[in-house]
Structures are given as C-alpha cells and as structure tokens.
Amino acid sequence: MTIADSGAAMAAGADRPEQDLVLEVRDVRVRFPMLRDWRGRVVQSAHALNGIDLRIRRGEAFGIVGESGCGKSTLAQVLMGLLPPTDGDVRRLPRGDGRPANIQIVFQDPQSSLDPRLPAWKVIVEPVVVRGRRPAPGQAARQGKAALRARAAELAVQVGLRPETLDRYVHEFSGGQRQRIAIARALSSDPDVIVLDEPTSALDVSVQAQILNLLQDLRRRYGLTYVLISHNVSVVRHLCDRVAVMYLGQIVEQGMASAVLESPRHPYTRELLDAVPRLDRPWVEDAPAAPVELPGNRALPAGCFFRERCPWATQGCERPQSLLCDADALQHLFRCHVAQK
Known part of the structure; x- marks a missing residue:
C-alpha cells in the first residue's frame, strides 16, 4: 500500500x-x-x-x-x-x-542558553515577563517582583531545586541543576x-537518568x-x-x-x-560495510x-x-x- x-x-x-x-x-x-x-x-x-x-x-x-x-x-x-x-x-x-x-524549548547546553547576568529565579520567570502572562481564572492576581519570585520558587520545587538557591547565578550551579533551571524556565509560561x-x-x-525521570513525571x-x-x-x-x-x-x-x-x-x-x-x-555483521559520511x-x-x-x-x-x-x-x-x- x-x-x-x-x-x-x-x-x-x-x-x-x-x-x-x-x-x-x-x-x-x-x-x-x-x-x-x-x-x-x-x-x-x-x-x-x-x-x-x-x-x-x-x-x-x-x-x-x-x-x-x-x-x-x-x-x-x-x-x-x-x-x-x-x-x-x-x-x-x-x-x-x-x-x-504555547511551545517552549529546552536546549542542549543550559550553560549557553541561560542568561548569565541574571540570578536563577529571574531566568526561570523570564518567559512570563516576556509573554506578559496573566493569572489563570480563579487565581488571585499576583503582581510585581514578589509574585515572580514566588512563581520561581514554586517551579524550583517542582523540578527538584531548593528555592533558597535561586539567588545564585547560573554558573554557580552544576550541569544537572542548570538543566533543571532550563526545564523550570520552559514550564513557567504553562506550555502545551x-x-x-x-x-x-x-x-x-547518572544525571541523565534523573533528568529523564523528571521529564516523565512532569509530563504525567x-x-x-x-x-x-x-x-x-x-x-x-x-x-x-x-x-x-x-x-x-x-x-x-x-x-x-x-x-x-x-x-x-x-x-x-x-x-x-x-x-x-x-x-x-x-555483534553480527550481516551486511557489507557502508560509507558512514552523510552526503x-x-x-x-x-x-x-x-x-x-x-x-x-x-x-x-x-x-x-x-x-x-x-x-x-x-x-x-x-x-x-x-x-x-
């Protein structure tokens, strides 16, 4: 067919x-x-x-x-x-x-995809600021810096980060922690x-397995x-x-x-x-070797x-x-x- x-x-x-x-x-x-x-x-x-x-x-x-x-x-x-x-x-x-x-992205290298000039909590809520996200129906309107800081802390807990660390800059985190920040950043604007x-x-x-399990949990x-x-x-x-x-x-x-x-x-x-x-x-070699370079x-x-x-x-x-x-x-x-x- x-x-x-x-x-x-x-x-x-x-x-x-x-x-x-x-x-x-x-x-x-x-x-x-x-x-x-x-x-x-x-x-x-x-x-x-x-x-x-x-x-x-x-x-x-x-x-x-x-x-x-x-x-x-x-x-x-x-x-x-x-x-x-x-x-x-x-x-x-x-x-x-x-x-x-709404589509968001998590890049391969969090070190280069996250703004090094901002503390982690500002990195996480950056999409919210850019998109001008409004509160969901039924939620109390939370405005200003305190509201954004609270949103960042909420997302940090969801991805396995301690909220008290969010005043650090990106370079102060490990590779796995930076990727968790990138995931929290993608989640901040309620993506589909x-x-x-x-x-x-x-x-x-070992960190790969943790991140994959986190992604599975967030998806469910x-x-x-x-x-x-x-x-x-x-x-x-x-x-x-x-x-x-x-x-x-x-x-x-x-x-x-x-x-x-x-x-x-x-x-x-x-x-x-x-x-x-x-x-x-x-290992079974059942076919002749072929060139491996992409045309x-x-x-x-x-x-x-x-x-x-x-x-x-x-x-x-x-x-x-x-x-x-x-x-x-x-x-x-x-x-x-x-x-x-």
Whole structure:
C-alpha cells in the first residue's frame, strides 16, 4: 500500500480525532542560500529539510532521531517559530481558550542558553515577563517582583531545586541543576508543548537518568506534549511513545517507538540501531560495510536519498521513494520499496 508523502502523516495520526492534535507540520522545506550570482540571485542552496509531514498529538512524547546533520535541530527551530520554512507550514492547533498552542524549548547546553547576568529565579520567570502572562481564572492576581519570585520558587520545587538557591547565578550551579533551571524556565509560561533538543547529551549518565525521570513525571502531572530531538536511541526508547527517523532532511521511518526501534523496516534505521552497543546480543555483521559520511545537502541525491550508502540498494531505488505502510500496520511508515517486500 502506497501513501503520498502529504498524506502519510495523516495515516500516522488517523486513530486520533483532529481536536487531539496540538501540532501539524505540512510538507515543510527549508533551504539556506549558499551561493549567489553577480545579480544577487541564489544559484546554490543547502537543503536542510525536504518535505517533512508530522502530526503531534496532545499528551504524547514524540521522538525525532538521526545522525548529526540530518536536520533535527533545524526542524526544532521551525517548530518553535524561530526559523520560517521556505515552503510548507506549521499549524499550532488552538487550545481550549482559542489561542494557539504555547511551545517552549529546552536546549542542549543550559550553560549557553541561560542568561548569565541574571540570578536563577529571574531566568526561570523570564518567559512570563516576556509573554506578559496573566493569572489563570480563579487565581488571585499576583503582581510585581514578589509574585515572580514566588512563581520561581514554586517551579524550583517542582523540578527538584531548593528555592533558597535561586539567588545564585547560573554558573554557580552544576550541569544537572542548570538543566533543571532550563526545564523550570520552559514550564513557567504553562506550555502545551516542550521541544527537548538533546536535553541530556551534555550530562553525566547518572544525571541523565534523573533528568529523564523528571521529564516523565512532569509530563504525567501536567499532560505535557514533548517533541524530543535526539541522536541517542536509548533516551528515545525510554521517553517516547512515537518516533520518526530522519535522514538528509527527510523522514525515512515513523511509527510507534516499540515498532520502529524493535522491528525497523528502513535500512537506515537498521544501520542506526546496529551502531548502538547492546549486551543482550552478539555483534553480527550481516551486511557489507557502508560509507558512514552523510552526503552533502547542496545537491540532493537522485531517487532514494540513502541509496549510495544502502547495502540493499537494488533496481527501483533510483526513483524517489514515498512513505509506505503495511496493511496490518498502518501507523508504521517507511520510505523504502525494498522494505515492503
């Protein structure tokens, strides 16, 4: 069964009604001008995203994985509205009050993403000040510095920080504590969606587990929606309900995390998972070694983007590949005609 790219994401979210969606990405493409002629016309571009379709449901954790340079961080910027797409659009579905979904982000490196000139409590409530957040219905209006300080202390407790430490500056905290400050900062404006851009990659393994458990707890407590950008398959396996695998600005496989990570269909997903050391199985080299360098994105490959690296490339791979699905697994999509066979 073949599904056009523009309709593939519809199939992936077909079991939920429209009102359960919080984000919808339609055929998003991003090109960065790299070379201009003497008239200023663009003659060469870097193709960062090449037709991304996604439907993110309320309350789920959606993972996006892929190697460095595949377009994950560019997609995160597009979702946040920090980078306008060249083509396509991103819809933030309305909340109960009619306003578009509120999206916040937790960056990879809290040291560089948090303002070093402000004490921690001001860092935490900065989005509240910028957005001019009003008190929720039924709450007493709390105004001024004391109200913001109380809000920061409340959020600090929720993320596992002691309120009495909030007068310190960011550099006085450990890496794990700084990431907790970043999470509290994202929570301060009552978001619907939090984009997590490699939130644990700069932390020690033991601290990573603490942060992941904290994120799980906050999601259950507040019904948050997560979009997790990561190259760490183990983190995605632990946190996410659904996952999309990106390669060269395209989604090459998408579905429930258990299906994609345990029974991958696309050759690139298999290669990505085989690169992760596992103690529960011996290393089996069942395919010839393939080049590991990501092709340049200034001139996109003809046909299947993964064809030059794929050990199972065959006739038909020279044609562009649409997202496919099995009749018995409509939510498991893959961009490979060989995998369907």
